Amino acid sequence: MDIAALRSNHPDHWMRATAIRALALDAVAHANSGHSGMPIGMADVATVLFSEHMKFDAKRPDWHDRDRFILSAGHGSMLIYALLYLMGDAQVTLDEVKNFRQWGAKTAGHPENFLLNAVETTTGPLGQGISMSVGFAMAEEMLRARFGKKLVDHHTYVIAGDGCLMEGVSQEAIGIAGRHQLSKLIVFWDNNNITIDGRVDLSDRTDQVARFKASGWHVQEIDGHDPKAISAAIAAAKANHAPSMIACKTHIALGHAAQDTSKGHGALTNADQNAAAKAAWGWTSPAFEIPAEIKTWWEAIGTRGSADRDDWEARLASTSSMRQAEFARTMAGEAPKRLPATIRALKKQISEAAPSVATRKSSEMVLEVVNPIAPETCGGSADLTGSNNTKTGDMGVFDVDNRKGRYVYWGIREHGMGAAMNGMALHGGIRPYGGTFMAFTDYVRPAMRLAALQHIPTVFVMTHDSIGLGEDGPTHQPVEHLAISRATPNTMVFRPADTVETAEAWEIALMSQETPSVMALTRQNLPTVRTEHKTRNMVAQGAYVLAEAEGKRQAILMATGSEVEIALKARDILQAEGIGTRVVSMPCWELFAQQDEATRRKVLPAGPVRVGIEAAVEFGWDRWLVGERGRREKSAFVGMKSFGASAPAEVLYEKFGITAEAAAEKVRQLLAGDWQAAQA
């Protein structure tokens, strides 16, 4: 690469972009950790984007109508930190830059949305950024349709690398964006031909341009180091009616000894080579120092968006106060004020009518009353709408000619759906929920984890939550997936036993500001167990006494979801034998774990034998069976020890021994002191 030509063709641009390069090189070398080559290679694109196109205000990086910038290639985090420092973001001081990748720093190894408000989204797991960006762009379309162009009108820019494009989820994202012609989504592909293992060619020869075109994208190919070409491409991308991909031919670690090599991907820490690179760049300042002229220029760039913001604020102020309040509520992610009353009314009605329905249907009943009062919800399903029961009558279908539609047909793309929902939640103004079969938690996992890590309240509607789905067999029957979600920090896993608990779970999920929810819902019908109306949200306690023992309390049966019915039947059997039995419904372990010890002990007192019942693996149950002052010799579990099988649901429950009689027998065995028998 002819660095001298780059320098002389656009000398001012070169030095401004090289300020990013120098900071990235210095910070990574100082930390002795990180990725130098990507920020160095993409500095030109970033400089042109922020200086000529991005609607961005460094003083208010969280202004609602800003353009969004998503670094899907999150390992190049120093690109963001360098930009923010140069533009004068108050949170990214020079000390923060020097503290890159250290304990307590906001300048973490990968960009974290919860550390810097200018970071739109946590990235690092490849493919997630580009997939979340689809949700950002959809949220913008939906909000523009709802609140008008005066309040919502911005672009979503993404930098993605070869890693992002090789991850399968990128195909799902490309397909969704192409189908919905998300014209305000603009993706820069850092086409540097290098991965960690070597040349891209080692593992892939896909023609990315043809691939994006096949899904209806507008595609341009440019020299990613030519500022005029970059700016012209962005202008062209904005002007057309399809999502845009700009293939930027770049050189990773440009001008460094490691240029165009996989070594250039990682931490460049050789002092001599780094000095030589700076010399080649024409960069003479000491480490971490930026010439005043360049810093001043960048700080002016940092204020470029302030006039836009002033105008926008004036427009907002000129709308009705009701509209302003609704916009503020929506963007703050606050639930509608009427939500609790709406839920209570439904609970009252249901506890009286006591229908026998599947909880996936219960969920639909809740959404039918919630969606009309919560215009911020966006529902969807990964091609299982009729099975997940996620679509309600009032929503309309999101489409190219109906941006007001609030239901998304995501296609057979569980992962892409999950990531896009996260993008919507991060954008703000949309409360997304989406459905698939619970066994396909596996497909959504990377997005579910990122929801938890990013503190966003995405709702994952997981129906067909056990062997109760029946004939489709073990590939479709979750057994370990409750444990998988429960093991994940900052995640609420709800497994409601009937429509009333389902309504309570939805209330909590929709009030949540920082925690995602998993709704584990049945395919099969369940009776209403909460037939006595309580205004209090009992699910909020996580676990509670559903049926008290009559006579001396000798046993506690603990169950969730569809197995609560079984616990109640087992109680009937045992009470008929004179064995006082309490039934505890445990719809949300995480919320129960958060209760104080007195509350927990009240629900699960020491003394009685304990039997847990759940059509899933036992893994994790010991917390409640023998922790919390239980005893191994006085506890047992009724559930799954293996994958499921293909047969009608009721046959499976019988064959796998998840029955009221099996639970009752374990209580008898434990009371008789025969612990070994109860483990069988």
Added chain:
Amino acid sequence: MDIAALRSNHPDHWMRATAIRALALDAVAHANSGHSGMPIGMADVATVLFSEHMKFDAKRPDWHDRDRFILSAGHGSMLIYALLYLMGDAQVTLDEVKNFRQWGAKTAGHPENFLLNAVETTTGPLGQGISMSVGFAMAEEMLRARFGKKLVDHHTYVIAGDGCLMEGVSQEAIGIAGRHQLSKLIVFWDNNNITIDGRVDLSDRTDQVARFKASGWHVQEIDGHDPKAISAAIAAAKANHAPSMIACKTHIALGHAAQDTSKGHGALTNADQNAAAKAAWGWTSPAFEIPAEIKTWWEAIGTRGSADRDDWEARLASTSSMRQAEFARTMAGEAPKRLPATIRALKKQISEAAPSVATRKSSEMVLEVVNPIAPETCGGSADLTGSNNTKTGDMGVFDVDNRKGRYVYWGIREHGMGAAMNGMALHGGIRPYGGTFMAFTDYVRPAMRLAALQHIPTVFVMTHDSIGLGEDGPTHQPVEHLAISRATPNTMVFRPADTVETAEAWEIALMSQETPSVMALTRQNLPTVRTEHKTRNMVAQGAYVLAEAEGKRQAILMATGSEVEIALKARDILQAEGIGTRVVSMPCWELFAQQDEATRRKVLPAGPVRVGIEAAVEFGWDRWLVGERGRREKSAFVGMKSFGASAPAEVLYEKFGITAEAAAEKVRQLLAGDWQAAQA
């Protein structure tokens, strides 16, 4: 669709194919569950494939050099069962067909490889079949290179639907197959334009032909109901040097009232409509009855491959007995006889040299001695070769011009790698292992579950297994992933503490015939803790006493992997204070759980206080802390309560409180009866 024309143009073919249609319609209606439309729509393709091209012997469906047939659209399972019944597979009787989707039937809702030996692979979770097929085709290439065309020379055929192609993992598979020009892989796309939610167009407008071409595939577009076109396309696909995709324009539920609708995807159970469909087809036989002439024709098709098989067996018999024995051993998945001695020799050497290395490096040291004696291993990494330490000196790189290469650069495709490895293991003759960062378990999950469900010994090498990876931060630091894998049935999760345990874990993984393994390995260096050589494989016990208490045994410290070192240091602290402390290393919970109670009790006797130490969430630990005759008031856990953070590893261990002193303090608190303090 003009059914009359289809019938009259190719009358014989039509009735033969319609035998499949009728059986599918009858079986689904009888079960009142399943998917009728796909087998009906793809009956023509299947009939031509099996009658004119597939090298298949219904009497010996597991013959090694057969062509492989993979129904990626697994919900259309009746297509396979109908074919097998018609061709006379002894396992698929008419009773089995009538028993479709019932308890104990081999004709499960989705095809299960462990129920029928003619079923190459379990499918159902969409995208998995096509992705596993890439591994089948790679295995064929590798084995042909190793054993010659005389013994190995067959095709892999796949039927994939729109769902398979929308799943992101299909892009990874398409990319891998295109890159490696797997010319013997032939995919039929059931292009029926229908998904469960409606027309494909609702969610996707991708030009699939262009998409496959972009990755270097040979693509044809045909009428999927025209037998001559189907046969010609297969012949053309076999003749070229790229993987082939044949886009078959078909009509789902052809000839039925539900034709070309999403209703046609599911169970067609309306008796009148079904009768009308049969009338339209010209099918007059009663339910489940096949006219003798047609059955006879199909049974002859079932024997088409027997001459090929005879020839092949003659060729095999003509090779040297040593070669025959090696081929038999390889295809049976038996470990080399020298494996145990090789592992023992390494253990002896290591316990003497006692190096301080990361267990990812330990793993490489093991592979360096194993790979040369086990030519069936195939290693790889999802673009983290230098980090996962999966490549050894002798392997060579698998490529278009080096089919003998045993190392695969999978690219940034964790999921595609996992699925392809499963395909290799299912094909037989290859023992695959592949690496990524453990946090990216999330990306591989669907394949990891299918390995466990299918009873295949795929090895997932998961390095950087905790906050010990340091600066990359929480996106890259697993905390819940040990729990995720441990919760999964039929999965061995190894977390070795040093090189000796790593060698023992690999020995078990490589001897395993029916259970996949997860190797959780550190980024950071660890001391050798097994400095006293034992010939016995201690990891095979799952957990064992690594260091005994001196004096009265008051405490047991239980730890895995990198935290065993911490446990030993905590023991030093406690012993110095006169507190007799045992250290139990627990490299594989699943194997320990399989020990008899006496063994478990010997390792974890009741009485002493117990502290578990693991740089991961506590979820699941209660099994060992308070189950197994422990007591909540006498146990505590040192580990993670949240996601990690970005900082150097040693800082993170300190900040998150995973230290020897913290463990020692919990022991002191428990011994003092201050249980509450120990929970903090």
